[in-house]
Amino acid sequence: DQQVKQNSPSLSVQEGRISILNCDYTNSMFDYFLWYKKYPAEGPTFLISISSIKDKNEDGRFTVFLNKSAKHLSLHIVPSQPGDSAVYFCAAKGGSEKLVFGKGTKLTVNP
Amino acid sequence: KAGVTQTPRYLIKTRGQQVTLSCSPISGHRSVSWYQQTPGQGLQFLFEYFSETQRNKGNFPGRFSGRQFSNSRSEMNVSTLELGDSALYLCASRPGQGVMGLVGLGQETQYFGPGTRLLVL
Numbered sequence: 763d764q765q766v767k768q769n770s771p772s773l774s775v776q777e778g779r780i781s782i783l784n785c786d787y788t789n790s791m792f793d794y795f796l797w798y799k800k801y802p803a804e805g806p807t808f809l810i811s812i813s814s815i816k817d818k819n820e821d822g823r824f825t826v827f828l829n830k831s832a833k834h835l836s837l838h839i840v841p842s843q844p845g846d847s848a849v850y851f852c853a854a855k856g857g858s859e860k861l862v863f864g865k866g867t868k869l870t871v872n873p
Numbered sequence: 874k875a876g877v878t879q880t881p882r883y884l885i886k887t888r889g890q891q892v893t894l895s896c897s898p899i900s901g902h903r904s905v906s907w908y909q910q911t912p913g914q915g916l917q918f919l920f921e922y923f924s925e926t927q928r929n930k931g932n933f934p935g936r937f938s939g940r941q942f943s944n945s946r947s948e949m950n951v952s953t954l955e956l957g958d959s960a961l962y963l964c965a966s967r968p969g970q971g972v973m974g975l976v977g978l979g980q981e982t983q984y985f986g987p988g989t990r991l992l993v994l
Binding site for chain 1 (some may be wrong): 877906908912913914915916918923928929931932961963965981982983985986987988990
């Protein structure tokens with residue numbers, strides 16, 4: 763049972779445009795959500811997080827939106843840069859339970 | 874602060890052997906989690922340790938085990954290696970409980986090491 767789903771395995775955008783990465787979850791007990799970026803042969807790097815008491819969190823070019831009723835969150839990157847090309851993982855957690863990851867979306871930003 | 878470190882970075886073993894991987898968390902972090910990453914499977918949770926106690930465990934066979942020491946460093950062991958164990962093994966640390974046992978959002982964010990790439994032949 764996949765509790766965190768990233769339905770798009772890949773996404774390609776032009777430099778300077780907006781990248782929107784989506785994530786859906788099924789467990790209503792999840793109350794903390796994170797996005798990680800991963801380059802090949804490296805560990806994931808924490809990008810941004812949001813708790814269930816908020817619906818938006820912004821950090822520079824990165825904004826995460828949470829829609830609890832739809833059990834959906836998204837990561838917006840504006841403007842997109844070639845260095846943003848990586849695999850992005852969405853993760854969710856509820857209480858003291860383990861962090862559950864999606865399978866990732868590979869973002870390619872074309873110059 | 875230094876980040877999470879993992880040793881070794883690369884390892885080649887043969888079927889039937891056993892392997893031990895090591896992880897040193899960020900200074901002050903008391904929780905260490907281990908993940909397995911294989912192509913197309915994302916990050917699969919193995920286990921989490923906090924203050925030398927296993928707190929959570931994923932759906933992996935008993936061949937996968939771990940432990941945490943009093944200095945929060947952690948080791949993961951895989952016995953009787955199989956070809957399917959070839960993967961990138963990632964360790965992540967987080968502060969865990971804060972002052973007076975309170976858990977705030979800052980205690981929940983995990984920070985990953987570079988991983989150990991294990992190849993089983």
